Amino acid sequence: MSNTHSATPVRELGADSPAKGLICRNCNATYDLIAQHACWQCFGPLEVDYDQAELAKVTREQIEAGPQNIWRYAPLLPVGVHPEDRVSLNPGLTPLIDAKNLAKALGMRKLWVKDDSANPTHSFKDRVVSTAVSAAIKLGFDRFACASTGNLANSVAAHAARAGVPSIVFIPHDLEPGKIVQSAIYGGKLVAVQGSYDDVNRLCSELTETDDFETTAFVNVNIRPYYAEGSKTLGYEVAEQLGWRLPEQVVVPMASGELLTKIHKAFEESAEIGLTEPGKVRVFGAQSAGCSPIADAFAEGTDVITPVKPTGIAKSLNIGDPAAGPYAIEACRSTGGGMAKVTDDEIREGVRLLAATTGVFAETAGGVVVATLRKLLESGQLDPEAETVIYNTGEGLKTLDAVSSLVGPTHTVKPSLKAAKEAGLLES
Amino acid sequence: MSNTHSATPVRELGADSPAKGLICRNCNATYDLIAQHACWQCFGPLEVDYDQAELAKVTREQIEAGPQNIWRYAPLLPVGVHPEDRVSLNPGLTPLIDAKNLAKALGMRKLWVKDDSANPTHSFKDRVVSTAVSAAIKLGFDRFACASTGNLANSVAAHAARAGVPSIVFIPHDLEPGKIVQSAIYGGKLVAVQGSYDDVNRLCSELTETDDFETTAFVNVNIRPYYAEGSKTLGYEVAEQLGWRLPEQVVVPMASGELLTKIHKAFEESAEIGLTEPGKVRVFGAQSAGCSPIADAFAEGTDVITPVKPTGIAKSLNIGDPAAGPYAIEACRSTGGGMAKVTDDEIREGVRLLAATTGVFAETAGGVVVATLRKLLESGQLDPEAETVIYNTGEGLKTLDAVSSLVGPTHTVKPSLKAAKEAGLLES
Numbered sequence: 086m087s088n089t090h091s092a093t094p095v096r097e098l099g100a101d102s103p104a105k106g107l108i109c110r111n112c113n114a115t116y117d118l119i120a121q122h123a124c125w126q127c128f129g130p131l132e133v134d135y136d137q138a139e140l141a142k143v144t145r146e147q148i149e150a151g152p153q154n155i156w157r158y159a160p161l162l163p164v165g166v167h168p169e170d171r172v173s174l175n176p177g178l179t180p181l182i183d184a185k186n187l188a189k190a191l192g193m194r195k196l197w198v199k200d201d202s203a204n205p206t207h208s209f210k211d212r213v214v215s216t217a218v219s220a221a222i223k224l225g226f227d228r229f230a231c232a233s234t235g236n237l238a239n240s241v242a243a244h245a246a247r248a249g250v251p252s253i254v255f256i257p258h259d260l261e262p263g264k265i266v267q268s269a270i271y272g273g274k275l276v277a278v279q280g281s282y283d284d285v286n287r288l289c290s291e292l293t294e295t296d297d298f299e300t301t302a303f304v305n306v307n308i309r310p311y312y313a314e315g316s317k318t319l320g321y322e323v324a325e326q327l328g329w330r331l332p333e334q335v336v337v338p339m340a341s342g343e344l345l346t347k348i349h350k351a352f353e354e355s356a357e358i359g360l361t362e363p364g365k366v367r368v369f370g371a372q373s374a375g376c377s378p379i380a381d382a383f384a385e386g387t388d389v390i391t392p393v394k395p396t397g398i399a400k401s402l403n404i405g406d407p408a409a410g411p412y413a414i415e416a417c418r419s420t421g422g423g424m425a426k427v428t429d430d431e432i433r434e435g436v437r438l439l440a441a442t443t444g445v446f447a448e449t450a451g452g453v454v455v456a457t458l459r460k461l462l463e464s465g466q467l468d469p470e471a472e473t474v475i476y477n478t479g480e481g482l483k484t485l486d487a488v489s490s491l492v493g494p495t496h497t498v499k500p501s502l503k504a505a506k507e508a509g510l511l512e513s
Numbered sequence: 514m515s516n517t518h519s520a521t522p523v524r525e526l527g528a529d530s531p532a533k534g535l536i537c538r539n540c541n542a543t544y545d546l547i548a549q550h551a552c553w554q555c556f557g558p559l560e561v562d563y564d565q566a567e568l569a570k571v572t573r574e575q576i577e578a579g580p581q582n583i584w585r586y587a588p589l590l591p592v593g594v595h596p597e598d599r600v601s602l603n604p605g606l607t608p609l610i611d612a613k614n615l616a617k618a619l620g621m622r623k624l625w626v627k628d629d630s631a632n633p634t635h636s637f638k639d640r641v642v643s644t645a646v647s648a649a650i651k652l653g654f655d656r657f658a659c660a661s662t663g664n665l666a667n668s669v670a671a672h673a674a675r676a677g678v679p680s681i682v683f684i685p686h687d688l689e690p691g692k693i694v695q696s697a698i699y700g701g702k703l704v705a706v707q708g709s710y711d712d713v714n715r716l717c718s719e720l721t722e723t724d725d726f727e728t729t730a731f732v733n734v735n736i737r738p739y740y741a742e743g744s745k746t747l748g749y750e751v752a753e754q755l756g757w758r759l760p761e762q763v764v765v766p767m768a769s770g771e772l773l774t775k776i777h778k779a780f781e782e783s784a785e786i787g788l789t790e791p792g793k794v795r796v797f798g799a800q801s802a803g804c805s806p807i808a809d810a811f812a813e814g815t816d817v818i819t820p821v822k823p824t825g826i827a828k829s830l831n832i833g834d835p836a837a838g839p840y841a842i843e844a845c846r847s848t849g850g851g852m853a854k855v856t857d858d859e860i861r862e863g864v865r866l867l868a869a870t871t872g873v874f875a876e877t878a879g880g881v882v883v884a885t886l887r888k889l890l891e892s893g894q895l896d897p898e899a900e901t902v903i904y905n906t907g908e909g910l911k912t913l914d915a916v917s918s919l920v921g922p923t924h925t926v927k928p929s930l931k932a933a934k935e936a937g938l939l940e941s
Contacts, residue, residue, distance in 0.1 A: 247872035284928035444671035
């Protein structure tokens with residue numbers, strides 16, 4: 086946060102932004118830019134509605150002149166055009182890695198890894214939390230909160246610490262130890278809920294209705310529309326990093342399905358407003374077999390999601406009742422993409438393969454994406470000749486337990502040349 | 514790595530670089546840019562020797578037009594001016610954070626945190642490994658290796674994976690589990706040595722003399738001069754991020770002491786060659802009480818280091834026989850700086866305080882720096898009115914065990930509003 090303009094009068098949310106309000110994804114009812122996530126008329130999910138003419142004024146040069154983080158895309162977001170409005174760890178502009186060795190291993194012509202573990206708290210959640218809490222302050226909230234499978238908890242607690250704002254984050258009690266310690270270390274309240282993520286989410290929805298939580302912003306509940314928009318930057322960034330070109334195929338991990346729909350939206354939007362040439366990006370969704378309600382609905386040819394009780398090692402994707410599932414299915418269908426699910430063993434092998442070929446150590450969600458990529462190539466759904474981007478959304482250090490049985494020292498020796506010789510280290 | 518100039522003939526190490534050779538820090542004997550780390554005449558340590566006139570030609574504009582990573586400083590380094598010569602994960606340009614809340618907590622006027630946990634493998638080691646392995650390829654080596662307390666092992670293994678080069682890394686057998694898994698996941702050989710870091714280091718020195726390791730580059734042993742230069746970027750970056758100004762005080766963690774001496778060198782050099790205004794930066798060194806040979810020698814007014822057997826939680830700093838100790842002492846003395854050492858409890862509290870005030874979760878080495886900062890303020894050695902930069906060199910997720918007893922969920926509840934009420938969550 087910069088305080089250089091602290092004398093400037095406080096602007097309302099949306100001032101100098103292309104966002105003109107909220108719109109229901111279901112019935113198209115419109116609302117002002119308020120703290121609301123579900124339509125009062127049909128209960129459909131709300132999202133930010135933009136003035137297309139304003140979006141179309143944004144130029145490549147304007148973006149390129151911006152900061153080296155997500156805020157370079159602020160002219161395409163509902164908040165953050167003015168630096169002093171940003172409540173942020175300044176995530177973004179994470180590496181887009183030319184994954185030559187992985188492409189070769191999989192028989193692909195051109196493969197990129199978008200590595201969002203490079204964000205400040207090491208997941209893509211820093212993007213959505215930055216847009217959410219920046220909006221929250223504008224909307225008059227004075228405490229940050231979330232329901233989380235871990236990565237979001239880390240990010241909300243860290244954003245609150247940097248901003249000096251109280252926080253209260255809710256997590257399932259059985260998360261990976263790393264994610265628990267990382268959320269707790271920043272201070273603030275950390276509530277372990279004895280239930281699944283979906284239980285945590287329900288509890289948070291109930292809490293938003295209480296007087297005690299009236300000024301608490303649950304980033305992914307009562308201010309969800311502003312949160313979700315942060316994910317758009319993962320589409321725009323890839324386009325910019327490719328030299329303002331769209332890739333031909335992308336593979337995206339799915340929990341709620343929201344990330345995939347927003348990346349898809351960013352690609353469509355960037356072509357519509359002329360930042361990139363028109364082009365169709367085939368969008369593919371990845372889930373773990375332990376929690377695959379979206380991939381299963383896709384496979385069955387329906388868009389009705391049947392909630393499941395999640396299991397398996399890809400805990401950051403374990404949302405059994407995914408709110409944006411139908412929209413993710415629509416994005417994959419409409420672009421000629423697809424979906425697949427992979428087992429825990431395939432996920433572990435995906436983590437290992439990615440690390441060994443790119444130097445990127447991903448959390449299990451990244452393993453889901455690599456394993457899904459492989460599966461979609463084997464089934465012929467994904468074209469090995471088409472330029473492809475896969476998204477790694479989190480850090481391997483957060484899910485060490487999942488792979489610690491897989492790898493370890495290859496040799497153990499006493500500290501002597503003799504011992505090294507006996508261990509075979511001198512036969513290179 | 515870019516392959517855009519793959520048709521260009523291979524240049525020798527040092528071509529188009531300001532580096533003119535190696536020079537003995539002790540007796541000033543000079544050498545060509547070869548794979549050598551100790552002086553043949555006096556056994557003193559060698560470092561890269563530059564043509565000052567060439568360095569002085571480097572401009573701010575030239576650097577600012579470079580890439581968003583350490584290679585923008587390539588004109589000041591022995592290798593990497595040409596993009597195709599870089600064997601690298603492209604670390605650097607990590608955040609310099611205006612630590613307002615921490616400054617306030619400690620009664621300081623202006624405090625910055627240089628957060629090098631943002632590098633690809635989440636420590637400053639990516640900087641030194643990038644310069645070392647780029648030089649190694651030029652010098653004809655075909656395998657990357659190191660002796661490591663963990664962070665370096667992670668970085669060498671990841672660099673090797675990205676470059677498609679074999680690696681063999683040596684670590685003490687009792688490292689934090691995170692650092693072991695993170696090094697192993699990238700593939701390559703990982704040798705757990707049943708001894709201390711100093712034992713590991715001795716074994717590696719012996720191995721470099723064997724025929725089987727003739728073409729193996731131990732980044733911090735036989736090509737150490739090129740490795741050490743990477744640390745200079747941590748000085749230049751801070752100067753550039755401050756708007757080409759020098760800070761008044763810095764606090765740097767010490768293991769071998771090399772990082773501190775190179776940051777000091779970068780500040781002196783940047784003023785000498787006109788990239789910044791002349792200015793004296795008071796340099797302070799931080800060690801843990803479990804391994805404080807440099808701080809102890811400083812306190813005793815000597816520059817003779819008495820080796821120790823390291824203990825304590827700051828494992829990444831646990832070098833009992835620190836090669837650059839005397840030079841670190843000289844840097845602190847000559848600038849009117851100082852040194853201090855801190856206990857494990859103070860280190861833990863330092864990690865917690867940094868996280869709670871800045872949103873930066875540091876490994877124990879970062880806790881050492883924050884605790885030392887506090888101690889130097891209390892003793893009056895550090896001026897609270899002077900603009901200060903502290904260096905966090907690693908990631909908290911790598912040393913979770915050290916703080917896991919300190920923090921955890923503040924509440925545990927069943928997933929119901931009733932349970933939340935009973936737990937006192939509705940009395941905000």
